[in-house]
Amino acid sequence: MRTPIIAGNWKLNQNPEETTAFVEAIKDKLPASSKVESVIAAPAVDLPALLAAAKGSELKTAAENAYFEDKGAFTGETSPLVLSQMGINYVVIGHSERRDYFHETDEDINKKAHALFRNNLTPIICCGESLETREAGKETEWVVGQIKAALKDLTAEQVSQSVIAYEPIWAIGTGKTASSEQAQEMCKAIRDAVSDLYNEETAANVRIQYGGSVKPENVKELMAKPDIDGGLVGGASLEPESFLALVNYQD
Numbered sequence: 654m655r656t657p658i659i660a661g662n663w664k665l666n667q668n669p670e671e672t673t674a675f676v677e678a679i680k681d682k683l684p685a686s687s688k689v690e691s692v693i694a695a696p697a698v699d700l701p702a703l704l705a706a707a708k709g710s711e712l713k714t715a716a717e718n719a720y721f722e723d724k725g726a727f728t729g730e731t732s733p734l735v736l737s738q739m740g741i742n743y744v745v746i747g748h749s750e751r752r753d754y755f756h757e758t759d760e761d762i763n764k765k766a767h768a769l770f771r772n773n774l775t776p777i778i779c780c781g782e783s784l785e786t787r788e789a790g791k792e793t794e795w796v797v798g799q800i801k802a803a804l805k806d807l808t809a810e811q812v813s814q815s816v817i818a819y820e821p822i823w824a825i826g827t828g829k830t831a832s833s834e835q836a837q838e839m840c841k842a843i844r845d846a847v848s849d850l851y852n853e854e855t856a857a858n859v860r861i862q863y864g865g866s867v868k869p870e871n872v873k874e875l876m877a878k879p880d881i882d883g884g885l886v887g888g889a890s891l892e893p894e895s896f897l898a899l900v901n902y903q904d
């Protein structure tokens with residue numbers, strides 16, 4: 654039985670004071686994490702404030718990125734070892750903004766996945782196609798290719814614990830949501846690929862989120878689909894009221 658997981662990805666928004674105020678406003682209204690996991694992924698500079706405010710609550714914490722080395726001469730990077738020491742739960746890797754603007758490759762993302770497991774952190778592994786790829790009818794091939802590359806040499810146990818986020822690039826921040834059928838179809842294709850690469854049990858365990866203009870108005874319909882286990886939410890995660898409506902979608 655997969656526990657639903659709704660994660661807000663704040664991107665480069667909110668400062669530490671805003672982070673504290675946001676968590677104070679939501680922390681007593683979150684669902685039990687055994688029912689729905691509520692996660693906030695915040696910029697690295699906000700993580701101490703996020704952790705302090707979330708302490709003792711149902712809120713889980715995530716970093717938006719981490720490097721694949723634990724320490725050394727890597728100016729400006731974020732250490733997965735230190736994220737783990739701080740008590741962070743999840744790390745988002747392979748977001749399309751990281752792939753596009755910071756030129757991250759499938760190989761980097763795979764190295765990051767290994768680095769996270771080495772440090773007892775759980776990856777939220779993003780994948781998704783451009784509008785051009787979808788219009789060429791090559792979206793499944795593209796997304797499954799990204800997943801195979803990201804999971805390379807991970808064990809079945811590690812993949813079982815992982816979260817995969819399917820985010821079609823054309824639906825991110827555009828207000829254009831993939832239909833729940835399109836989202837379900839790709840999430841199922843991802844689960845089938847995990848089954849082929851590993852086994853049915855691993856595929857049944859891995860949690861798959863949909864991301865791309867998820868909001869309180871469409872979350873229920875998306876979450877009703879059998880292969881969609883959660884959402885990775887940008888814009889609609891920035892206001893406490895909207896975030897609460899998302900994580901409490903079952904009420």
Ligand SMILES: O=C[C@H](O)COP(=O)(O)O
Nearest residue numbers: 662825826865866887888
């Ligand atoms: O990580 C979140 C996604 O990029 C979706 O962003 P959005 O909800 O603003 O479309």
